[in-house]
Amino acid sequence: MSEDYGKRIKRAANLMSRSMDVYAAQYGLTGTQMSIIDYLGESQDHTQRDIEMEFDIRPSTTTKILQRMEAGGLVAAKRDPRDGRQRIIAPTAKARGLQTAVRSYIDDQQTAMERRFDRHDLAAFDRVLAYFIALNSDDSSQSGKESRS
Missing domain, CATH: 4.10.910 (30s ribosomal protein s13; domain 2)
Structure with missing residues (x-):
């Protein structure tokens, strides 16, 4: 009997998301917000479209996530001067203050895989x-x- 690879990948992704959400909650974040904070890093050059592509998130979903993050003081958005249809998303000082904790969780997950x-x-x-x-x-x-x- 062969493994149902799709089901195992889905289960692994769900468990990873749940674990990340639990860790993120202590900082008032969701796992998705944590991932976006990590992706943005210190850069000021990521657009909303970059985030959609990086995480394979639909534009409407990305808009909602970023609106919540903006309301929570985690990101600032401004129109891209090169393309007025795009918004440049930058981490705020609050998000940058969380980056060490975010990166620590991600690094710990990576290290666990590399040890095993x-x-x-x-x-x-x-x-x-x-x-x-x-x-x-x-x-x-x-x-x-x-x-x-």
């Missing part, structure tokens, strides 16, 4: 995930391609 599995296992895992992502992406031209990185 050798680099060959992790490379194979990465290839499997990359293939599964391509298989299920909106870009149907990628769905039949295998990643060989």
Whole structure:
């Protein structure tokens, strides 16, 4: 009997999200907000579209998340002078103050994987995930391609 890979990936993603939410709650954040704070880092150059692409989030969902983060004083948004349709999203001082805690959680998760599995296992895992992502992406031209990185 073969494994239902999709079900296992979904379960792993759900458990990871729940764990991240529990950790984030002590800082008044959600796991998604934590991920966005980490992604923004110290940069002032990320657009809302960059966030949508990085996390594969729909524009309407991204707008809601960023509106909540803006209301919570975590990000500031301004129109992109190069493209008025885009907004540049920057972390506030409050978000930058949380970056150490955010990065610590992410680093701990990464370290746990690296302690348990050798680099060959992790490379194979990465290839499997990359293939599964391509298989299920909106870009149907990628769905039949295998990643060989």
